[in-house]
Amino acid sequence: xxxxxxxxxxxxxxxxxxxxxxxxxxxxxxxxxxxxxxxxxxxxxxxxxxxxxxxxxxxxxxxxxxxxxxxxxxxxxxxxxxxxxxxxxxxxxxxxxxxxxxxxxxxxxxxxxxxxxxxxxxxxxxxxxxxxxxxxxxxxxxxxxxxxxxxxxxxxxxxxxxxxxxxxxxxxxxxxxxxxxxxxxxxxxxxxxxxxxxxxxxxxxxxxxxxxxxxxxxxxxxxxxxxxxxxxxxxxxxxxxxxxxxxxxxxxxxxxxxxxxxxxxxxxxxxxxxxxxxxxxxxxxxxxxxxxxxxx
Amino acid sequence: xxxxxxxxxxxxxxxxxxxxxxxxxxxxxxxxxxxxxxxxxxxxxxxxxxxxxxxxxxxxxxxxxxxxxxxxxxxxxxxxxxxxxxxxxxxxxxxxxxxxxxxxxxxxxxxxxxxxxxxxxxxxxxxxxxxxxxxxxxxxxxxxxxxxxxxxxxxxxxxxxxxxxxxxxxxxxxxxxxxxxxxxxxxxxxxxxxxxxxxxxxxxxxxxxxxxxxxxxxxxxxxxxxxxxxxxxxxxxxxxxxxxxxxxxxxxxxxxxxxxxxxxxxxxx
Numbered sequence: 001x002x003x004x005x006x007x008x009x010x011x012x013x014x015x016x017x018x019x020x021x022x023x024x025x026x027x028x029x030x031x032x033x034x035x036x037x038x039x040x041x042x043x044x045x046x047x048x049x050x051x052x053x054x055x056x057x058x059x060x061x062x063x064x065x066x067x068x069x070x071x072x073x074x075x076x077x078x079x080x081x082x083x084x085x086x087x088x089x090x091x092x093x094x095x096x097x098x099x100x101x102x103x104x105x106x107x108x109x110x111x112x113x114x115x116x117x118x119x120x121x122x123x124x125x126x127x128x129x130x131x132x133x134x135x136x137x138x139x140x141x142x143x144x145x146x147x148x149x150x151x152x153x154x155x156x157x158x159x160x161x162x163x164x165x166x167x168x169x170x171x172x173x174x175x176x177x178x179x180x181x182x183x184x185x186x187x188x189x190x191x192x193x194x195x196x197x198x199x200x201x202x203x204x205x206x207x208x209x210x211x212x213x214x215x216x217x218x219x220x221x222x223x224x225x226x227x228x229x230x231x232x233x234x235x236x237x238x239x240x241x242x243x244x245x246x247x248x249x250x251x252x253x254x255x256x257x258x259x260x261x262x263x264x265x266x267x268x269x270x271x272x273x274x275x276x277x278x279x280x281x282x283x284x285x286x287x288x289x290x291x292x293x294x295x296x
Numbered sequence: 297x298x299x300x301x302x303x304x305x306x307x308x309x310x311x312x313x314x315x316x317x318x319x320x321x322x323x324x325x326x327x328x329x330x331x332x333x334x335x336x337x338x339x340x341x342x343x344x345x346x347x348x349x350x351x352x353x354x355x356x357x358x359x360x361x362x363x364x365x366x367x368x369x370x371x372x373x374x375x376x377x378x379x380x381x382x383x384x385x386x387x388x389x390x391x392x393x394x395x396x397x398x399x400x401x402x403x404x405x406x407x408x409x410x411x412x413x414x415x416x417x418x419x420x421x422x423x424x425x426x427x428x429x430x431x432x433x434x435x436x437x438x439x440x441x442x443x444x445x446x447x448x449x450x451x452x453x454x455x456x457x458x459x460x461x462x463x464x465x466x467x468x469x470x471x472x473x474x475x476x477x478x479x480x481x482x483x484x485x486x487x488x489x490x491x492x493x494x495x496x497x498x499x500x501x502x503x504x505x506x507x508x509x510x511x512x513x514x515x516x517x518x519x520x521x522x523x524x525x526x527x528x529x530x531x532x533x534x535x536x537x538x539x540x541x542x543x544x545x546x547x548x549x550x551x552x553x554x555x556x557x558x559x560x561x562x563x564x565x
Binding site for chain 1 (some may be wrong): 310332401410
């Protein structure tokens with residue numbers, strides 16, 4: 001049994017189809033990165049899994065519970081870390097955790113709070129109001145709040161969006177620790193590096209459905225080959241080079257001020273200019289090729 | 297040999313509607329927050345009806361009105377002011393508090409990610425507001441003791457009457473918060489509903505002095521029913537008070553269900 005099993009899920013908002021025939025299985029014990037551009041349907045998928053959106057079509061099963069009918073017991077065994085900070089800012093760190101321990105029906109609230117404080121490394125700040133904490137501490141607290149009841153499954157919705165690199169690295173360490181305990185994680189993100197570092201498997205979501213899935217290395221090999229050549233030049237020359245590469249059967253994507261010729265190892269001599277910077281293919285190449293969107 | 301089909305184990309937990317643990321959990325969040333702002337809220341909740349009591353009760357009884365229905369005017373107003381305290385400490389916090397928690401703080405998104413449903417969330421919010429309001433509602437009555445109001449056994453029911461009425465107005469406030477598109481639209485709600493209900497409740501003058509049309513309207517005003525029940529508690533109940541109480545219970549149940557329906561629409565896509 002998978003921790004999450006979605007089959008043919010459709011969710012519409014008026015004329016917009018946010019989730020469009022989504023099939024997704026998340027086996028127990030893995031970290032699946034749901035990678036997609038803004039508007040791909042990641043947040044709607046998260047809301048469907050927490051019962052805050054009801055699917056128009058399809059079947060959803062989480063931890064063996066059918067949604068939406070059994071959403072409540074399913075939620076009791078999963079933890080959610082939202083994209084937006086919705087902590088109670090005037091309340092102390094420990095009271096924030098205690099409230100959610102009660103909401104999750106934890107029997108020993110005091111022990112659960114202590115455990116969560118240790119996880120977030122906030123034991124010394126337990127009696128401080130949340131608005132006295134730094135941004136990184138608040139984010140760690142948000143993660144600890146989602147784990148206060150030791151869930152079997154955790155949903156991380158863009159866990160590091162808008163954070164500076166140092167805080168992001170701190171959170172990655174915490175999420176890494178969760179993975180090593182065997183907690184099943186579904187993490188939506190549009191940060192390529194986050195997906196590469198943390199996810200056992202990546203599912204690329206675009207226009208409401210999964211368009212490719214696998215281990216990051218497998219996805220790269222499947223869609224981007226081994227090498228990518230980046231060419232920096234004047235726009236006119238880039239246009240010419242792009243046309244030549246595409247005529248030679250190669251895939252080309254924009255890369256800011258440059259173009260990236262993907263799978264350049266297969267290029268015939270002369271197609272890749274000698275001044276190109278050749279590097280190993282990345283998940284970003286795959287993401288941009290599949291979705292047509294610039295990665296972050 | 298063919299492979300055995302994989303059988304999903306039976307789900308381990310079942311959960312009912314309106315679980316006390318869920319309601320208590322949501323209320324514990326309110327209590328944790330209330331500990332940080334109780335001074336300001338308590339100050340305004342006590343001072344506001346007190347100012348009305350002093351201005352109308354003392355001001356008018358010293359100049360224009362000595363007695364109403366055989367009761368000294370300050371005691372008439374003091375008992376009526378319970379209703380004013382109740383509506384101001386229930387409908388308004390329910391409207392603004394719910395709106396802010398939903399639209400600005402995303403609090404409900406976090407709560408609903410836990411095993412709490414909209415019905416439990418709304419019930420807990422209403423119960424908490426009504427509990428607070430039942431306490432604040434008694435302040436004018438207690439203050440009126442200093443102006444000669446004699447304690448009576450029936451007054452022990454006043455917190456209970458205030459609680460039931462506040463439940464109804466909390467439900468009204470939550471339903472309004474789930475209905476309006478912008479926070480400014482509460483101006484319409486206040487002007488069209490809250491102020492008229494407060495003025496035509498029989499707090500400052502007897503309803504039977506009004507034109508017939510307003511007397512009929514006043515009978516449908518829960519605040520008027522509360523005023524009459526509080527005065528019954530202070531000066532003696534009558535059989536009609538049973539009907540008044542039943543009306544308040546019906547009002548609370550109706551707004552509770554409407555609030556749940558509106559919040560369900562607002563919170564669940």
